[in-house]
Amino acid sequence: RNCPAQRPWLKFNSYTALSKKRTDLRKKCPNVRAIRNFDLELMMGNWHVVQYYASTEELPEYACMRSNFAFSSEDQHITMNFSYIYAEDPLREKLQGNITWLIPDFGTPGHWMHTEDIYEGIYNTYVLDTDYKNWGLIMHCAEKKKHPRYLSALLLSRQPTLGDNVITFLREKLPRYDIDLSFMFAINQTSCEHLMESSKDDPLAYIVNGQQSVANNIKLINKP
Numbered sequence: 001r002n003c004p005a006q007r008p009w010l011k012f013n014s015y016t017a018l019s020k021k022r023t024d025l026r027k028k029c030p031n032v033r034a035i036r037n038f039d040l041e042l043m044m045g046n047w048h049v050v051q052y053y054a055s056t057e058e059l060p061e062y063a064c065m066r067s068n069f070a071f072s073s074e075d076q077h078i079t080m081n082f083s084y085i086y087a088e089d090p091l092r093e094k095l096q097g098n099i100t101w102l103i104p105d106f107g108t109p110g111h112w113m114h115t116e117d118i119y120e121g122i123y124n125t126y127v128l129d130t131d132y133k134n135w136g137l138i139m140h141c142a143e144k145k146k147h148p149r150y151l152s153a154l155l156l157s158r159q160p161t162l163g164d165n166v167i168t169f170l171r172e173k174l175p176r177y178d179i180d181l182s183f184m185f186a187i188n189q190t191s192c193e194h195l196m197e198s199s200k201d202d203p204l205a206y207i208v209n210g211q212q213s214v215a216n217n218i219k220l221i222n223k224p
Helices: 164-171
Strands: 045-054 062-072 077-086 093-102 111-114 123-130 135-142 150-157 205-207 219-221
Touching: 045 164, 123 150, 135 164, 150 164
Parallel strands: none
Antiparallel strands: 045 062, 045 150, 062 077, 077 093, 093 111, 111 123, 123 135, 135 150, 205 219
16 A cells, blocks of 8 residues: 655645644534435536545645546445545556445435444535536535544536636535635646556545554545
8 A cells, every 4th residue: 555655745745835734623523404405316427526625634635536426226325436646746646446325314315424334433425515517515524532523525527627606606615614715725637637557555545633654544535
């Protein structure tokens, strides 16, 4: 498994001089109401992740992040397969992962719960808004007993780019959930068609306590 010690560009991110420290140490997830009249089938398919927020990250690190949502009628689960590269990786190595959700109440199909058993407590995902054909906004949150909550948001687009007015419209929905928009980073989607395929299983992971242990990582996997 690749680790940061093998990726020197992670230590010398060109944005480091512009970074600032986190001040949000909240323990509880915000109260969220998923989108009303949500059509699950229309949400499925391919998306580009054009902006990204995670409560554990202070610098923009990713590029070419894409996701594909699929619903299985057999087990009633939603699966998202995603890929991305580290923006400053000179090899532009494509990494991949996946995440699976169940729908706890089909009366509110825009609220999903992660099926993986590695999470401490319940890890919820909400579709906050979407027009299905062009854009979408989803948010994840998990509470930890001894650490601040983990909170993330993905701004989705069917195309590699999205108009500034739409991006502003969607970003403005996030501060009510205590998301600091200065940490909502744009994800470059250019030159993403011919990436180096990775032979390693290296899912995008967020370390729940902000520290990574080489021997025993405890991860919240947004697998964004």
